[in-house]
Amino acid sequence: MADYEFSKEEDKRIREDFPLLANRDIVYMDNAATTQKPVAVLDAWKRYYEQYNANPFRGVYGLSVDATEVYEDARKAVAGFIGADSYREIVFTRNASESINLVASSLCEHILKPGDEIIVSIAEHHSNFLPWLQAASKYGAGVVFFECEPDGEFKKEKLESLISEKTKLLAITHLSNVLGRINDVKGFADICHDRGVLISVDGAQSVPHIPVNVKELDVDFLQFSGHKMLAPMGIGVLYGKKELLDAMPPYMYGGEMIETVTREGATYAELPHKFEAGTVNVGGAAALAEAIRYYEKIGFEKIMARERALTKAAISRMKEIEGIEIIGSQDPEQHEGIITFLVDGVHPHDVAAIMDAEGVCVRAGHHCAQPLLQYLHDIREKKNAGGISTTRVSLAFYNTMEEVDKMAEALAKIRPEMGLG
Amino acid sequence: MAERTFYNEVLTDHNLHPDNKYHLKDPNLVKEGVNPSCGDDIVLQLNYKDGVIEDASFVGEGCAISQASADIMINLVLGKTKEEAMHLSDIFLRMIQGEASDDEIKELEEGAALQDISHMPARVKCAVLGWRTLNEMLKEASE
Numbered sequence: 001m002a003d004y005e006f007s008k009e010e011d012k013r014i015r016e017d018f019p020l021l022a023n024r025d026i027v028y029m030d031n032a033a034t035t036q037k038p039v040a041v042l043d044a045w046k047r048y049y050e051q052y053n054a055n056p057f058r059g060v061y062g063l064s065v066d067a068t069e070v071y072e073d074a075r076k077a078v079a080g081f082i083g084a085d086s087y088r089e090i091v092f093t094r095n096a097s098e099s100i101n102l103v104a105s106s107l108c109e110h111i112l113k114p115g116d117e118i119i120v121s122i123a124e125h126h127s128n129f130l131p132w133l134q135a136a137s138k139y140g141a142g143v144v145f146f147e148c149e150p151d152g153e154f155k156k157e158k159l160e161s162l163i164s165e166k167t168k169l170l171a172i173t174h175l176s177n178v179l180g181r182i183n184d185v186k187g188f189a190d191i192c193h194d195r196g197v198l199i200s201v202d203g204a205q206s207v208p209h210i211p212v213n214v215k216e217l218d219v220d221f222l223q224f225s226g227h228k229m230l231a232p233m234g235i236g237v238l239y240g241k242k243e244l245l246d247a248m249p250p251y252m253y254g255g256e257m258i259e260t261v262t263r264e265g266a267t268y269a270e271l272p273h274k275f276e277a278g279t280v281n282v283g284g285a286a287a288l289a290e291a292i293r294y295y296e297k298i299g300f301e302k303i304m305a306r307e308r309a310l311t312k313a314a315i316s317r318m319k320e321i322e323g324i325e326i327i328g329s330q331d332p333e334q335h336e337g338i339i340t341f342l343v344d345g346v347h348p349h350d351v352a353a354i355m356d357a358e359g360v361c362v363r364a365g366h367h368c369a370q371p372l373l374q375y376l377h378d379i380r381e382k383k384n385a386g387g388i389s390t391t392r393v394s395l396a397f398y399n400t401m402e403e404v405d406k407m408a409e410a411l412a413k414i415r416p417e418m419g420l421g
Numbered sequence: 422m423a424e425r426t427f428y429n430e431v432l433t434d435h436n437l438h439p440d441n442k443y444h445l446k447d448p449n450l451v452k453e454g455v456n457p458s459c460g461d462d463i464v465l466q467l468n469y470k471d472g473v474i475e476d477a478s479f480v481g482e483g484c485a486i487s488q489a490s491a492d493i494m495i496n497l498v499l500g501k502t503k504e505e506a507m508h509l510s511d512i513f514l515r516m517i518q519g520e521a522s523d524d525e526i527k528e529l530e531e532g533a534a535l536q537d538i539s540h541m542p543a544r545v546k547c548a549v550l551g552w553r554t555l556n557e558m559l560k561e562a563s564e
Contacts, residue, residue: 347484349459350428353544357427366460387460387482418485419433 006306014298014398027360027403032177032205032338032367032394034227037291041230044290048283056282057256057273067282074285075272081292082203082222083213084239088271091238091245092285096204097127099223099238100171102275103200104131106248107169107221111198114140117166119197121146121154121183122375123176126368128202128223132171145371146172150379152179152328156187163191169198174206174222178367178376178392179328180338182210189218198244204228208396209307209336211300214239226284230291235284238275245271252277303397307337310395310404314339317408323415327376327390337395340367343411345420347386354417355391358410363392427541428485431534435489440496442488445478450562453481454554456546461487465554469562472503484547486538491551493531503559510552517545 006014015021017038021028028036048070054061056068072087079087093099112118118132122145136143144162148154159170170192174185185201192199200221206212207222208229214222221244226235240248250257250268254277259267268274295303312332318324323344329335343351352364366373366389373388393407415421448466455462461483468476477495482488494513498506513532515521519539526533538548 347459349484349544349547350486353541354428365458385482386484387462389460417428417433419430419437 006302011400015400017294018398021398025359027399027406029393029395029399029403029407030361030363031396031399032228032392033363034233035208035230035396036398037230037232038294040294041232041287041290045232045283045287048286052286053282055279070286071280071282074282074289077289077292078237081296082207082237082239083215085215086242089239089242089245091240091272091275092280093223093236093238094234094281095225095227095236096202096223097225097236099236100128100200100202101131102238102251103221103223103240104135104171106251106275107198107200107244108132108135108139108141110248111168112136112139112141115166116141116168117144117164118142119144119146119159119162119167119170121148121170121172123148123152123154123179123369123372124171124173125177125202125204126370127204128171128173129371132169141168142166146170147375148179150376151330152176152181152334154183154188156184156191159188159191163195163197167195167197169200171200171202173202173204174212175203175209175336175338176369176372177205177338177394178340178369178372178390180205180335180340180394181329182206182334182336185219186217189220193218205336205338210304220244226288226291229288230294231288232284235281235288237288242271245275250274250277254278256280298397304336306397307395308333310397310399310401311335311337311339313401314393314395314404314407317404318411321408321412322421324411338392339394340390340392342384342386342390343414345385346414346418348389348391349386350418351391351411351414354414355407355410358406358413360407360410362407363394365389367392427537429534431493431531432485432489435492435531436485439488439492441478441492442480443478444480445476448476448478450558452554452558452561454550454557456483456487456550458543459484459487459547461547461550463487463491463550463554465491465551465558467558469503469559474498474501474503474506479551483550484544486535486544486547487550490532490535490548493534494551494555497530497532498555503563506555507559510556513552514549517548 018036020036052066054064054067075087075090078090189199198220201219203222203224207224222239227233257277315332325342327340348364377388445466450467450469453464463481466478479491512525
């Protein structure tokens with residue numbers, strides 16, 4: 001893909017869409033943790049509460065019908081965005097973590113038997129590891145790790161060798177929040193389905209940055225969070241193939257998710273309401289739909305080209321600085337805006353604190369992926385001051401080349417400031 | 422945003438060239454202190470006799486703040502009684518919370534280099550790791 005530079009006008013217009021970027025004099029580069037929110041999204045949230053708010057589904061009155069419509073329109077927007085067959089395959093949750101917990105708990109109750117195995121990649125966020133570990137131990141099943149190469153690539157041959165008669169499911173991220181590399185999910189889905197294995201994909205980092213189509217990828221489940229893609233915190237999505245969601249038992253019980261209730265029990269509502277117990281987050285869903293419109297207005301072609309240009313520039317600047325080591329692939333093309341690195345002799349928390357003093361917000365620590373960080377630490381020859389910890393820069397399309405320069409300048413000051421040359 | 426003066430020379434010097442980071446020969450008190458947020462992990466070693474810290478050292482790894490703070494602490498408490506050490510520890514912990522007076526902070530000598538941590542809540546645990554570990558050791562020793 002060709003490098004794409006937003007025009008000066010586009011650059012300015014996009015920056016002006018994000019109030020926080022104007023209100024705070026900072027360089028925000030922790031976008032993999034959460035993104036900033038454009039005015040249009042904040043307005044959509046506010047508009048819902050000012051003009052449409054009522055408890056959806058319940059009321060016979062017009063206002064409640066309006067609220068239901070806002071919510072269901074948002075669901076259709078999400079279905080369209082990820083290419084789902086039907087809006088019934090879209091379940092709203094709080095975030096990707098809740099979506100994964102739902103699948104791990106409900107699906108495993110449905111399919112898992114003692115002695116079965118679940119394959120989990122070593123690169124998973126704790127959110128896409130612990131729910132599976134928990135479910136496996138509950139039903140007497142085991143967890144098998146799918147390890148990557150030192151450059152972060154997951155090889156199909158390795159997956160093939162891990163699948164056995166016992167394997168029921170592969171849980172893997174589409175894009176690791178540490179390595180920043182796109183995984184060949186379509187290739188993995190084909191292998192899994194040939195062997196009668198399901199595939200559940202964590203899309204928390206991919207859906208905000210690359211086009212994701214669940215039909216083309218042929219994944220059985222996909223989870224992502226609204227807040228990592230311009231929407232507010234507290235709204236997330238689970239996609240699941242209809243026949244699988246239909247067969248799964250409810251995850252939470254309560255209002256909205258039933259047909260009829262008697263003293264003895266209940267029959268449950270149709271999809272997707274079966275999985276949406278209690279009053280739902282209509283304002284969050286409306287804002288997520290607006291975030292999707294914002295993405296569609298700019299278009300992923302431009303967004304990706306822009307983020308790749310920023311990533312390439314950032315990596316090239318970082319490689320000029322003495323003592324910086326980039327984790328995973330050394331090829332900028334293999335980093336979708338996520339660059340995890342070490343500064344020789346300096347603990348990552350000191351790196352992030354010194355960068356903060358220069359107004360640059362980056363993440364330090366284990367990025368909620370301790371098994372991966374431990375694995376990468378174990379296979380490295382040279383150990384760093386921070387043990388398994390690392391520092392991470394994560395970019396979004398609203399970052400600018402000037403910000404990349406500021407980030408690199410802040411980074412260049414660290415070793416001298418710590419007395420290391 | 423943090424103060425620009427934060428990683429001052431006292432701190433970086435104690436981090437890079439610690440006076441007290443080595444294994445003590447035959448310590449009679451040993452305790453590990455862990456701060457999971459930064460992954461700081463130190464082991465404090467003491468020769469503690471008749472209520473006096475006769476010798477002390479630490480080993481381990483962690484961020485510059487945790488390492489420098491532990492090193493400075495040992496310089497301060499060497500040869501001190503339990504009561505004197507606990508008194509300094511009390512001042513240090515209050516300084517980190519922004520509650521110690523200027524006169525009290527003077528008693529901490531180089532430890533005063535860490536007073537700006539009070540503006541950085543995320544790093545407080547790093548700064549107090551050594552002191553917290555020492556406190557627990559001295560309390561356990563008298564039980």
